[in-house]
Amino acid sequence: MHKRTLALLVGLGIAGTACKDSTSVPDLNNISAETALANGLTPTVLQLLATGLVNASRSELDGRYLVFTETMARDFYRLDNAENRYITELIGTAPADYSAFTGGGAFTNMYVTVRSGNTILNNLASATFLSPAEVSATKGFVQTMKALSYYRVLETRDTLGIAFDVNHPVNDPPAQFECKPNVLAEISALLDSANTNLVAAGAAAFPFALPSGFSGFNTPATFAKFNRGLKGKVEVYRALPQGNRTKATGTAGFNAAIxxxxxSFASPSAPMNLGPKYTYSTASGDQTNPLADANIFLNPFVGDSIQAGDKRAAKIFPVTPKTLSNVTGRYKGTMTDPSGALTQPIPILSNAELLLLRAQAEIGLGQFAAATADINAVRTADGGLTPYLDFVDAASAIKAVLYEKRYSLLGQSAQRLVDLREYGLLNASAGPGRSNGDIFQSVLPIPKSQFDTRNVTTITPACP
Known part of the structure; x- marks a missing residue:
């Protein structure tokens, strides 16, 4: 069975025990959840569901989540003569259309992953072949992957809120949207619950195999280090006040992040690219890297602003300029060049990102010497640049950490959009937009389908 088919099946809460090529099984494109799980959660079905969960998570990093958020963050331009809305609706003079592929994008895929995870959790009681430690390991893995998906959809909607309590039958009323601070708190709690389960698994192995990109993070004990890294990331953004109003966790949150x-697996002496990754291939039925797209250019500011001698300039190269919808692309990146990017992995969370997140927390606490050390660990290893002297003020330190994050994490996630938004820096200083006006859109709208499902014209997130 092709991985794409499996991801779709799992996303709908269904999966099978063998591939369609076998003549002894039904058509898995039409199999029901009841059929797949008729005999409970067997070892074969659990493996298929776990593989499907990871594949669904990987599918979140499509041409919408990555390209939309990196365009809004002034890192990318996708200049496609056949589709100018990548520019006009993302860095235009009006918000993205909530009924279009832009405004409605980077949303459903994350909930497919959450539903995939819930399918496993809801059927664990039938997995009589699992030991208590293996049950804990499975819960911890699934809960962590769910938390990652919730966080990604929140990255794109921010203060508009998202639905969190979605583990209900499909015929139940739609889940209520909740405000950003509450959702961040729930994601944090979910990660803690996951970590408790991973620790409870002890020395047990996962009762399923993980893809090669999880090498080094494929046991409950090592995967817990990824869980803690993701927890730290969430805590940094819980602590920052922008968008959290009176619910920012402040000092306590920064300490929790550190x-x-x-x-986690953060270490200034470890490779900066250490961490779990999504892998891609050109094999039949598998997925190629979604950024391998000849239409993706870098925002000129990315190429023009890199410091002299920075080794990361090797990822950026000049090209014949192309202009569309009042923007001009003059650079491209190796991460989007189809000649080499088709099978290039995309980090889920890297050592470099963790060190820079810790620096952000340290800046929030006024621990400038510690923040400088973490920034310099990335700056010298990834960039080959002269280390900074200790910072003495937050503004300079934030500027430095955002520089390192831009060039070490380019094209990996929505992190730059989130940072610019959280620090109140999503403005002309972040990079050029359209020459005829730019509202510096900071979020994607709630998709029209969510209003239609609820039969409402407005959605106000609950924030008790």
Missing amino acids: AAINA
Whole structure:
């Protein structure tokens, strides 16, 4: 069975025990959840569901989540003569259309992953072949992947809120949208619950195999380090006040972020690209890297602003300029060049990102010497640049950490959009937009389908 088919099946809450090529099984394109799980959660079905969960998570990093958010963050331009809305609706003079592929994008895929995870959790009681430790390991893995998906959809909607309590039958009323601070708190709690389960698994192995991109993070004990890294990331953004109004966790949140990152795989002496990754291939039925797209250019500011001698300039190269919808692309990146990017992995969370997140927490606490050390660890290893002297003020330190994040994490996630938004820096200083006006859109709208499902014209997130 092709991985794409499996991801779709799992996203609908269904899966099978063998591939369609076998003449002894039904057509898996039409199999029901009841048929797949008729005999409970067997070892074969659990493996298929776990593989499908990871594949669904990988599918979140499509041409919408990555390209839309990196365009809004002034890193990318997708200049497609056949589709100018990548520019006009993302860095235009009006918000993205909530009924279009732009405004409605980077949303459904994340909930497909959450539903995939819930399918596993809801059927664990039938997995009589699992030991208590293996049950804990499975819960911890699934809960962590769900938390990652919730966080990604929140990255794109921010203060508009998202639906979190979605583990209900499909015929139940739609889940209520909740405000950003509450959702961040729920994601944080979900990660803690996941970590408790991973620790409870002890020395047990996962009762399923993970893809090669999880090498080094494919046991409950090592995967817990990824969990703690993700927890640290969430805590940094819980602590920052922008968009969290009176619910920012502040000092306590920054301390929680540092504690979590210290329990992760973050290390200034480890390779900066250490961490789990999504892998891609050109094999039949598999997925190629979604950024391998000849229409993707870099925002000129990315190429013009890199510091002299920065080794990361090797990822950026000049091209014949192309202009569309009042923007001009003059650079491209190796991460989008189809000649080499088709099978290039995309990090889920890297050592470099964790060190820079810890620096952000340290800046929030006024611990400038510690922040400088973490920034310099990335700056010298990834960039080959002269280390900074200790910072003495937050503004300079934030500027430095955002520079390192831009060039070390380019094209990997929505992190730059989130940072610019959280620090109130999503403006002309971030990079050029359209020459005829730019509203510096910071979020994608709630998709029209969510209003239609609820039969409402407005959605106000609950924020008790």
